[in-house]
Amino acid sequence: xxxxxxxxxxxxxxxxxxxxxxxxxxxxxxxxxxxxxxxxxxxxxxxxxxxxxxxxxxxxxxxxxxxxxxxxxxxxxxxxxxxxxxxxxxxxxxx
Amino acid sequence: xxxxxxxxxxxxxxxxxxxxxxxxxxxxxxxxxxxxxxxxxxxxxxxxxxxxxxxxxxxxxxxxxxxxxxxxxxxxxxxxxxxxxxxxxxxxxxxxxxxxxxxxxxxxxxxxxxxxxxxxxxxxxxxxxxxxxxxxxxxxxxxxxxxxxxxxxxxxxxxxxxxxxxxxxxxxxxxxxxxxxxxxxxxxxxxxxxxxxxxxxxxxxxxxxxxxxxxxxxxxxxxxxxxxxxxxxxxxxxxxxxxxxxxxxxxxxxxxxxxxxxxxxxxxxxxxxxxxxxxxxxxxxxxxxxxxxxxxxxxxxxxxxxxxxxxxxxxxxxxxxxxxxxxxxxxxxxxxxxxxxxxxxxxxxxxxxxxxxxxxxxxxxxxxxxxxxxxxxxxxxxxxxxxxxxxxxxxxxxxxxxxxxxxxxxxxxxxxxxxxxxxxxxxxxxxxxxxxxxxxxxxxxxxxxxxxxxxxxxxxxxxxxxxxxxxxxxxxxxxxxxxxxxxxxxxxxx
Numbered sequence: 297x298x299x300x301x302x303x304x305x306x307x308x309x310x311x312x313x314x315x316x317x318x319x320x321x322x323x324x325x326x327x328x329x330x331x332x333x334x335x336x337x338x339x340x341x342x343x344x345x346x347x348x349x350x351x352x353x354x355x356x357x358x359x360x361x362x363x364x365x366x367x368x369x370x371x372x373x374x375x376x377x378x379x380x381x382x383x384x385x386x387x388x389x390x391x
Numbered sequence: 392x393x394x395x396x397x398x399x400x401x402x403x404x405x406x407x408x409x410x411x412x413x414x415x416x417x418x419x420x421x422x423x424x425x426x427x428x429x430x431x432x433x434x435x436x437x438x439x440x441x442x443x444x445x446x447x448x449x450x451x452x453x454x455x456x457x458x459x460x461x462x463x464x465x466x467x468x469x470x471x472x473x474x475x476x477x478x479x480x481x482x483x484x485x486x487x488x489x490x491x492x493x494x495x496x497x498x499x500x501x502x503x504x505x506x507x508x509x510x511x512x513x514x515x516x517x518x519x520x521x522x523x524x525x526x527x528x529x530x531x532x533x534x535x536x537x538x539x540x541x542x543x544x545x546x547x548x549x550x551x552x553x554x555x556x557x558x559x560x561x562x563x564x565x566x567x568x569x570x571x572x573x574x575x576x577x578x579x580x581x582x583x584x585x586x587x588x589x590x591x592x593x594x595x596x597x598x599x600x601x602x603x604x605x606x607x608x609x610x611x612x613x614x615x616x617x618x619x620x621x622x623x624x625x626x627x628x629x630x631x632x633x634x635x636x637x638x639x640x641x642x643x644x645x646x647x648x649x650x651x652x653x654x655x656x657x658x659x660x661x662x663x664x665x666x667x668x669x670x671x672x673x674x675x676x677x678x679x680x681x682x683x684x685x686x687x688x689x690x691x692x693x694x695x696x697x698x699x700x701x702x703x704x705x706x707x708x709x710x711x712x713x714x715x716x717x718x719x720x721x722x723x724x725x726x727x728x729x730x731x732x733x734x735x736x737x738x739x740x741x742x743x744x745x746x747x748x749x750x751x752x753x754x755x756x757x758x759x760x761x762x763x764x765x766x767x768x769x770x771x772x773x774x775x776x777x778x779x780x781x782x783x784x785x786x787x788x789x790x791x792x793x794x795x796x797x798x799x800x801x802x803x804x805x806x807x808x809x810x811x812x813x814x815x816x817x818x819x820x821x822x823x824x825x826x827x828x829x830x831x832x833x834x835x836x837x838x839x840x841x842x843x844x845x846x847x848x849x850x851x852x853x854x855x856x857x858x859x860x861x862x863x864x865x866x867x868x869x870x871x872x873x874x875x876x877x878x879x880x881x882x883x884x885x
Contacts, residue, residue, distance in 0.1 A: 299760070311715060311759040312722070313752055314740035323756070326814060330757055333815050334704045334770070340777050347775030348782060351592035351606040351831045352856075356635050371493035375726035384724050389735050 298328050394884035395420035396562040400465055400619035401646075403565055407454060407464045414450035414464025418443050418508050421466045424883030425510060425563050428535075432881065434548075434558040436471050436529045437479055438511035446508040453506060461626050463506030468558040468567035471512035472519055473499045473610070474599040478509075482601040483517040483527040483551075486721045486728045486746025496599025497631045498568060498610045505626040510564055514554030517748045518718065519575055519603045522820035524553025525807060526750045534583060534804050535561040535879035538844040542880065546804040546846070549579030549820075555613050556583040562883040566614035566623050570600060572607045573706050574800075574824030577836035580613050581799035581849030584838045584879065586620050586866065587613035589824075591856045592831035593638035594624075596631030604713035605636075607706075607828040617837060617866040621645035624859065640857055648860035649867035654688035656865065659792035663699035664823060666801065673798045673848065676840045680796055680850045683872035684865065692792050696784040701777050702826045703818055708761050708774035709829070714751075715758025721746060753814065782830040789855050794865045797823050799836040799849035823851055833859045835866045839873040847877065 299307075304324045308315040315323065350356075369382055378385040395417050398406065406412045422440045429435050443466065450464035474480050474492035481487045495503070503509075516526040524532040524547060532553040534546040548557040552569035556579035559567050569576040571589035580587030588611045595610040602608065612623035625645050631637040660681060665674070681691055723729035723742030730745045732738035747755065761770035788795065801822055827834035833856075836849040850869055854862035878885070 303760075304756070307756050307760045307763065309740075310763060311755050312719075312736070312739040312743055313747070313755060314737075314744035323753075326753060327756060327760070330707065330753075330814060331760075334707055337701055337704050337708075337773050337777055338769075340698070340701055340773075340780065342773060342776035342780070345776040345779050347772055348779035349606070349775060350636065351609075351828075352636055352638065357639075359632070368493070372725075374493055375490055377723060377727070377729035386724055386735055387732070387738060 298331065299324055396424050396883040398565065399616050400565045400614055400622055401616070403465060408459060410454070414447040414454065414508065415444065417464060418447035418466050421510055421564060428561055428563060428881060428883060432533050432535060432557050432561055433530050434514055434532050434554040434561065434563055435468065435511040436481055436483070436514050436554070439478055439509060442478065443508050443510050450506055450508060460506040461622065462502060464508060465565055466508045466510050467502065468511060468513040468555055468564035469499055469509050470515055470552055470555050470568050470570060472515055472570055472601045473568055474601070475499055475509065475512065478512065480512065480601070481529065483515045483529060484746065484748070484751070485528040488528065488728060490727055494599060497596035497633060498600065498627045501626050501629060502568070513558055513567055516551035516553065517751050518601065518714070519551035519570055519572055520714070520750050520754055521550040522574070522578055522817055523547035524550040524579070526748055528748060531807060532557050535881035536584060536804060536846055537880040538846060545807045547582070547807055549582035549804065551575040552579045552613060556580055556585060556587070559583070559613050559615060560585050560879050561881055566612055566619055568610060568627065569613045570608055570610050571828065572603050572710060573828050574821035576611045576613060577824045577834055577851060578800050578820055580836040581838070581847065582804040584847030584875070584877065585613055585615050586617050586835065586837050587611065588620050588624060588835040588859065588862065589827060589833060590624060590628060590859055591833045593636055594628045594857070594859070596634040596637045598631055598633040602717040604710040605717060606713060607710060617835070617863060617870045618646055618649045620835070621649050621863050638857070643860055645859055645863055648863040651864040651867070652687060653684055653865055653868045656689045656794060656861065657692050657792040658684050658689045658865065659692050659694040659788055659795040661694050661696045661699065661795060661797065663696050664797045666822065670802060672842050673801060676848050676850065677798050680839060680869055683869060684796065687868050687872065694788045694792060694795070696788060696826070698777065698780045698784050699826060702781055702829055703822060705774045705777045705781065705829060706825045707757070707818060708770050709778060711754040711758035712762050712771050713758070715755045715762065718751070718755055778829050781826060785830045785832060794861050795853040796865070797851045797853065799823060799851040803842045803844070803846035803848055827853055832856055833862050835862045837866045837869045838875045839869055840875070841877055845877070
């Protein structure tokens with residue numbers, strides 16, 4: 297599988313990263329270099345192998361579903377680039 | 392008398408207990424060393440001298456009251472990936488350049504609980520993505536070691552924990568925290584002639600560590616001796632309800648295990664790690680390591696880890712995929728950098744283009760692609776299946792051996808301008824280390840020799856899940872046999 301320019305543009309949009317048109321050819325070549333190298337995995341027989349999702353052996357713990365902290369509005373908002381009162385502020389979304 | 396910056400961590404602890412030196416003196420010596428050498432090495436992104444001196448005074452007061460804990464008065468560097476309450480935490484990225492966490496990571500909090508002094512935040516590859524510490528938005532770190540006859544050649548310290556490793560090697564800290572997703576503790580430790588351990592996945596809490604690839608990330612220490620690493624890990628480790636993957640398993644006395652010896656242990660030598668084109672010096676060091684362990688009474692057993700060659704390509708699917716989801720949070724809305732745009736999507740896209748460096752953008756794009764509709768099974772699911780096979784290789788090996796010995800890296804430290812053009816060539820640095828992250832097992836790098844130019848080379852010991860004690864025992868034996876006493880060209884009190 298190899299990426300074309302349109303796919304690189306689409307992936308960048310999905311990733312919400314602005315890519316200038318002039319950067320696309322180099323990016324396309326680099327990503328194809330990496331994907332070409334990754335391609336060797338297709339040679340491994342993985343039929344009937346359970347995929348390994350986590351890093352550990354243990355099943356995730358269950359916990360009681362209750363609130364254990366809170367009342368930290370100022371801490372939560374302390375690093376906001378822009379705020380309006382007790383809210384994060386963003387450009388107008390709905391006309 | 393020993394210069395305060397030349398103490399081992401264990402030695403400093405003993406001197407503090409005997410009141411031969413105060414925590415304030417020890418801290419001031421390290422702060423002076425940082426002031427003198429950090430402008431060149433760039434090992435710290437932020438030094439925190441006022442905080443360090445206040446912590447040192449509190450440590451002296453505690454020692455005077457007879458209330459010293461495991462690390463009371465010990466000056467450390469904290470990788471700038473660990474959130475530190477009230478101290479800027481950047482992850483080496485422009486996008487977090489002004490972020491001041493309102494909370495403390497569990498690991499750094501554990502060190503504070505045990506009385507440690509924080510000298511500052513250590514430089515790293517951006518979001519811990521790199522093997523040379525050249526992707527940091529705060530500039531590259533210089534390796535304090537020099538090739539013989541090349542005093543001016545800028546060598547990399549390895550990465551991603553390059554600042555941590557350089558700071559400890561140059562004696563700008565007695566030890567440091569680090570993290571390892573594919574080799575980011577062990578490769579820089581080897582490049583800088585110090586020890587470093589990535590413990591078992593789940594041993595150290597990930598709470599408050601800026602996330603890269605959550606199923607692979609583990610915190611661990613770097614320090615100048617194996618015992619010092621064991622002391623630090625003893626404080627850093629432990630169950631934490633705030634990390635759902637934290638293991639509820641008792642923390643043993645790691646430091647006691649270092650002197651245990653290897654008599655009767657079975658040490659695996661994986662044949663697949665004899666790579667084509669492995670430099671003769673690395674192969675010779677590996678042979679030397681085997682001879683040392685055999686002389687100490689260990690039994691060497693040839694083993695096979697047949698899926699080894701697929702580990703790096705597997706990693707370069709799993710890690711970018713997890714990174715692309717983890718880094719989705721950097722959107723210019725709740726914290727960090729914001730670049731204004733025409734609308735919200737434009738704001739996201741401009742913020743992320745301006746805030747992330749080239750390597751981070753590349754990995755997010757790869758991750759987004761392998762998780763996208765139509766490609767998920769071919770790439771991501773396939774990689775998770777191969778990962779299961781890599782883990783199974785190790786599970787089968789543990790039926791025959793107690794630990795595994797390998798080289799730590801395929802080369803010594805390289806120059807800043809080498810290997811930078813081809814991402815895949817850079818990725819090969821982690822060929823010996825990445826399998827431990829995929830399998831979730833502990834791995835320790837120990838300085839064991841020097842190349843023909845005088846640069847340090849390391850060996851790696853891999854162990855069973857939650858059996859860091861055997862790893863420390865083998866590492867301790869290698870350290871004693873190697874008697875590694877060479878010093879970097881750039882260091883405090885030189």
